[in-house]
Amino acid sequence: MLELAILGYLAEGPLPGHELRRRISQLTGYTRPVSDGSLYPAIKRLTRAGLIERRADPAAGAARYVLSPTAAGRAEMLQRLRKPADHEITDFTRFYVVLAFLSHLPDVAEQHAVLRRRLEFLEEPASFFYDNERPLRAEEIADPYRRGMLLTARATSRAERTWLREALGEKAPAFDTACTDSDPHVDPHVDPHAPAAPAS
Secondary structure, X not given: OHHHHHHHHHOOOOEOHHHHHHHHHHHHHHHXXXXXXXXXXXXXXXXXXXOEEEEEOHHHOOOOEEEEEOHHHHHHHHHHHHOOOHHHHHOHHHHHHHHHHHHHOXXXXXXXXXXXXXXXXXXXXXXXXXXXXXXXXXHHOOOHHHHHHHHHHHHHHHHHHHHHHHHHOOOOOOOOOOOOOOOOOOOOOOOOOOOOOOOO
């Protein structure tokens, strides 16, 4: 996630490290704070791999530099956008990083393939709470706070599925919970966040 964000922002123009950190922090928000201890090692890894380069920025003062992607770095960014890992589709924050830079893909069909993977994931029944293997709906939960979690997740998932279908030029199926609150056949998909994998 972090390396894709670095490559994505640098593809939009050269940036100094502090500005890069600010933009990534604004994108990922409080759920994934970006520290110097994670950002600068990632910059070093990408530099050693020949994916980004540093050059002096005399206008900013002594010992100041800006970062920009190499041709290999741009190619790497495009490949990561074309073929996100499964956890970059299923994890809400990671998917939003992919989405933030998806327009860099020149082929709309490739953009849509990524959106379709996310939509397929959201259409699978899921919950924060289960009865054996069966996901529980909000209406089956007595605890008001757990029920609130599921109702909030249902609304969020419904809104995202609606937007994804609009972006893909598709209509919602008649049985989808995006169209009705009481359909008994389709459980609303919520997005339980898996523990964060190491930044890559």
